[in-house]
Amino acid sequence: MPEEGESRKRFLRQLGIGLLAGIVGLAATYVCSDVLLLFGVSLGWPVIIAIGVGVFLFAFMIAAAVMTHGWLRVLSIVMIPVTLLATAVRANAIYGEYQTMGSLFDYSPYPHISTLDLSLNTISVREWNEQAVAKSRNTTQIPQSGKLVHVDIPNPKSGFKAREALVWLPPAAFAKHPPKLPVMVMFAGQPGSPTRFFTASNAIEVLGRFAAEHHGLAPIVVSPDQNTAATRNSLCADTTKWGKAETYLAQDVPDWIKANLPVNDKASQWTIGGFSQGGTCATQLAPNHPNIYGNVLAVDGEVAPTEGSVDHMVEAYFSGDKAAYERQVPQNAIRNNAPSKQLMILGAGARDGESVDNIRKIGDTARENGWTVFRFAVSNWGHDWHAVNAVFAVALPYLCERMGLGNENVQFPTDSEVKEIS
Incomplete structure (x- = not known):
């Protein structure tokens, strides 16, 4: 005992x-x-x-x-x-960050885009749908699913030292005469990488399902590098610290996409978005470049680009020029470029109270300045990829309809975990 x-x-x-x-x-x-x-x-x-x-x-x-x-x-x-x-x-x-062992090490097994034979001899989406209904050879000889490839996007205007980008192409992009497809430029957060956007999210599954139901049509999705390294935050701005990220994302990346992929070049056909720091990038770049990006899809973004205090960023990134920093704050960018007819879809995990507050503030400013705004909170999740997945699945059909790929008069669900907030 x-x-x-x-x-x-x-x-x-x-x-x-x-x-x-x-x-x-x-x-x-x-x-x-x-x-x-x-x-x-x-x-x-x-x-x-x-x-x-x-x-x-x-x-x-x-x-x-x-x-x-x-x-x-x-x-x-x-x-x-x-x-x-x-x-x-x-x-x-x-x-929900790492879905596979490969994603833990940022492994990218995808082929280079140079291995593909893509045509720029495009037709309209309307012509594509007519051919699909008629079962023309052009629309039937396409792959059953989309493909993910990697590419080095050149930086002639910015000199920005970006990592490799990833590009998802829907089945229709591989036709002899592909339709002019809309574009989504999407970012992971920080720390993160272009690979992370596809490996952590359900984007490929949702895009593939949409394409299967719409004659192989879906947006081309490009995930470029906005930070140069996992541990860096470029603020998605032209800075003295990490280089001209804004010029890269607003000029070099769009220029390469338009020159090499079968896309529609109208701003109304282009969406920019992302998660966390990537979402912040989207809400500052779109209003500052309305001629490039007509739509925003951002989840759990910040109310302003953040890497330490404002004083630190002004000195370390902008050589003491506070106005240059203030231009990057989403609400300031919206006001500075008002009025606008752009679209903004904002999401946040309901458990992430700060992000919910952020999307209310940014959304209010955008709505006051002419934007069409939708805001969603995702029940049971916070600042995580689960929230991204839920918002992406709800937003994609609406964005596709707005960009001319669907005709279902899409309505946002009212009985799911994704709740629209005022």
Whole structure:
């Protein structure tokens, strides 16, 4: 019996150490996330709690490994890395960031665009649909699904040192006489990469489903690099710190797309969007370049480009020129280029209160200055790719109809997890 009592005391000590460590870990994570904002945005309570529980289990297993003997010690040592892995997997499941082992290492197995034989001898979407109904050879000899390829987009005007871009092409793009297709330029967040937009989101699945139901028609989606590296934030602006990102995204990228892909070059046929920092880029670039991007699809974006304090950004990025920074703030860009007939679709995870507040502010300013605005909150999710996926699936049919690919008089759903907010 004394031995049993000693075992109970030992377990309680282990439990106490784990609980104390878990509380400290929970508090430290909250302070880093929501007080110091070390990650730029709040991690959200589901992630903060997951980390707190992970720290508790980690400390408990270490204490057990020190205080026990025999098979219990061996089991505790084995459970230490298992606990770390389980915590990481849980946090990733909440964010939905890494869907495969390849995406964890930013692996891009896709062929280069030079391996494709794309024609620029285009026809109109109306002509394409007429040929599809008539089952012409031009529309039947296309692949059953779209293709994802990579490409180095040149930078003659900007000199911006971008990483490789990824391009998704719908089946119709491979016809001998393809239709003039609309374009979506989409960004992942930061940290992130062009590959991340496709590997973390459900975009290819949603686009493929739309194409299968519309004679192979869907937008061409290009995910260029807006930051030069995963850990950098270019602010999507022309700066002295990381180069001319804005010139690259508003001139070099569109110029390459128009010269090399079967696209419609009207601004009303072009959408720019993204997640988190990528969403911020979209809401600042579209109003500053209404002749390029007629539509916006942004999720969980910030109310202003952010990398430290405003004073820090003004000095480090704009050589002390505050007006140059202010021009990049979405609400300022909207007002400076008003009035506009552009479209803005904004989304946010309902658990990400700051992002919900951001889309209200930006949306209000856009609506006041002539934009058509839709705003959505996604139930049960926060600042994560689950919110992106839900908004993308709802927004794509509407955008496609606006850009001439559908004729269903699309209505946004009223009974799903994606709720329109005023």
